[in-house]
Amino acid sequence: MSSEESAGPAHSPGYEIVYPQTSLSTEKKERILANLQKIVGKRNVSCREIDRLSYSRDYWPIALRWMLEGKVPALPDFVVWPETTDHISHIVRIASEEKIPVVPFGEGSGVLGGAIPVQGGIVLDMKKMSAVLTLNDDNLTITVQPGINGMNLERFLNQKGYTMGHIPQSLYCSTVGGWLGCRAAGQFSTKYGKIDDILISLEAVLPQGTIIRSKPVPKSSTCPRIDTLLLGAEGTLGVITEATFKIWPYPEKRALQSYAFSTLKDGLESVRTILRRGIFPAVVRLYDQAETERHFYSTKKARGKCILILVEEGDRELVDLEEAVSHTVCTDHGGFPTGEAPAAHWMETRFNVKEISEFTPRDVVFDTIEVSVMWDKSMELYQSVISAMKSIEGVIIASAHASHFYPQGVCFYFTFGGTSLTGSPTDFYETVWNAAMKACLNAGGSISHHHGIGILRSRWIREELGPSHDILKSIKKALDPENVMNPGKMGL
Amino acid sequence: MLEEFKKYLWVAKAISRLTLSTQKEVVIRFLTAKKKYLPEDNPKAQVEDILKCALCPNMCRFDCPVLQAAKSETYSPAGRARIAYLLEMGRVSSHDAVELMYACAACSACQQWCPFDFSVDDLLMGVRRDLVDRNLVPETLMDIKDQIVRTRTIYQNSRTSLGLEPRKADILYVAGCTVLNKERIIAQTAMKILEKAGITVTTLPEEWCCGAPLNLLGFEDDFKKFAAHNADSIKKSGCKKMICSCPECVYTFKEVYAKEGHPLQVEVMHTSEYFLELIEQGKIQFKELQRDLVYHDPCVLARKLHITEQPRKVLEAIPGVSVKEPPLTKEHTRCCGIGGLLAITNPELSVTLLRARDSELCKLADTVVTACPACKIAFKRTRNAESRDLSEIVLEGMN
């Protein structure tokens, strides 16, 4: 299926490559191929054109558009499917010797180009390391390999009577390795936490082949954590090869509520108060007027308003209490109860992802931008990002909802759509992003809440991190002197 | 229509807020841009839908048995759509790309999660038709087509009848190629059940393949010839109802013939549906049968024909029979590996799919019961459990 005897041609002339690389000499290519085949077996290495094309991209919307324009983001030289941690350790050693990149690949649902092999090299597809290793009921933990698909993991847990509580919209199309690589957040995160909170320990292969394992303990105070350096590193500091997570008994009860508020501010204030009271609904989503109109057009009582969706789940008695407190707080803040239906509608449609498929071929450029901010700056940030995006010529829609909440602040999830009236779609796209990122930074927000940095956000990472970015660079240099792991990302 | 309009009202409203000249530009692009991204030569494939799938984040991937077995992006649903798009646009042309267009179990698992209601096999079928028109079909598949056209069946031993004298009857039993050539026991038990139930049944003097393999491989014209012939001989049989043991035959006769311009004038039923009818009429009666079984839903029966309750009710009607349910069951069933001719187009993948499904079933009981001859053959191959067709269990229960 995926095997190939010899290294194939660079690419056929049917498409243009956006990030072209100088091709490896035939001799070098044959040598690396032979070594890779020795490590993982012939069937686990491919140089076929169709495989290289399949790993040329992730779900970065502008790169998806390039496909229509006859362009391919970047081609790897090899696609490799490791089956063990040792395989990976050997592969990265060879890559260091040969000075060629290694790019870990989960399911390519990252939305910023993180998994695109911009400098060619080896794409390391983790899907053959997708086993559930242990489920421990006493400790309420599960240990898995990183290539497991999110839904397959959650299905397994549900069958056994548990949940991991990490339900990103990409649950169906992403892996555990990708979640850790990007520091992902699920839609039920206000109760269960983000993937960083759910992680207990991990195993990883560092860029020079060293294998590290952290201890599965609830907490320790033994020096700074080294393992968590891999979180959010997007494959630039090593490859995660195993992880242990917290799990929860499958919720006994789920309650659905919704309220319409006259202003976004009232809605935000309600949620802030609910959390201050120590109530953490699993799902909290507050939509601005534009998005309420878009997603809840059949809820008449919410017309012209901002709808709040709440889903509480867990132990029956606790859920009843959470529901009652949330109701009181929302109505006290002027929220009009709109019943279960809008929340049920959200539950039913939450995985219907159609926008890119529908709008890209119509020359509408579409993307989402998630940022985080403390409560006291939340309204200011919302307003300034929306007006920054709207100020760009060609923007048709600019809207947001708040999707993850903390007692200290909130994550806003902006959406923009538009068409380039003068320059190229890529220029238009970058201009809108730049306006949004600058507005976010000026308002004191963080430029990413859970999608990560990838290629696109690299240009603002210096402003985001300040001198910490230099420290990150030093760490990268120490761990990966040949810059083998996923080069060209995160400004590293 | 009104619902669709309401759904997109926000787009219209957003556009209405733009300046007049921008509005015009946006609307023109919105309505006309996609033409630029579609092939000019009017292919048979639905390239617009393929493009939507190619631009999807692969939302059904977790349930696609081919991807779960291949573990490669290339074999993911949207991954195949992307290569299909590049192929249709003439941007790739390799043998690998062509072969990939046949790597699908036609199990429709993708469809249940798809926001566009696509089943990737339907999308790929159009590409295969184009490959036929462009003379790009792999040789082994051309050979299969020639064999079917020559012998009227997909199997080498070329048996096309049960060898029974046709007679006048309201009920026509059509065995299908797989039963005729590989699993005659299914036809024999089905006929015995019907006889015991007092039903007069006839058969066709010569059964031609229903044409499903031709249709799946994109040989549209040949398929239509088979459909025309079969529609005619079914009509001539004078039957009112047609019973088949093979879900693929039922689906093809019932749904595909109608779609391709040869609708049958008779009711088409799968044996499980008809047996249940006879049980409810008291014509089939059971004695006690102590048996622990696990029932495997054939993909076509469960997802394309939506028949999941009938076979279960049939089994549950037999006193003493205990039916276990695998975790992936009913419309969430998993392919046995034979679907979509995968055993021919990609034997390696087919075996991996089979092993995965088989291991889920064998944990639960020593006997796997299914209602499709191809699934039965698949599970027989692994030898991990006894593999039986529904009719065999029904007959055991009647004896």
Ligand SMILES: Cc1cc2nc3c(=O)[nH]c(=O)nc-3n(C[C@H](O)[C@H](O)[C@H](O)COP(=O)(O)OP(=O)(O)OC[C@H]3O[C@@H](n4cnc5c(N)ncnc54)[C@H](O)[C@@H]3O)c2cc1C
């Ligand atoms: C429709 C849709 C909805 C989404 N919804 C959400 C959401 O609700 N919440 C959210 O947080 N994100 C969401 N995302 C973004 C995306 O799904 C996440 O970033 C996800 O974590 C990526 O997982 P993946 O397996 O697809 O990783 P990939 O895209 O394959 O890789 C992402 C990055 O992680 C690295 N990586 C992958 N595996 C490993 C490994 N084993 N070790 C080290 N590095 C590795 C890659 O090199 C790359 O840099 C969504 C995306 C889409 C398309």
Ligand code: SF4
């Ligand atoms: S029909 Fe089955 S095998 Fe084919 S893409 Fe859909 S889920 Fe996968």
Ligand code: SF4
């Ligand atoms: S079949 Fe539907 S859900 Fe699956 S990849 Fe294609 S468009 Fe997406």
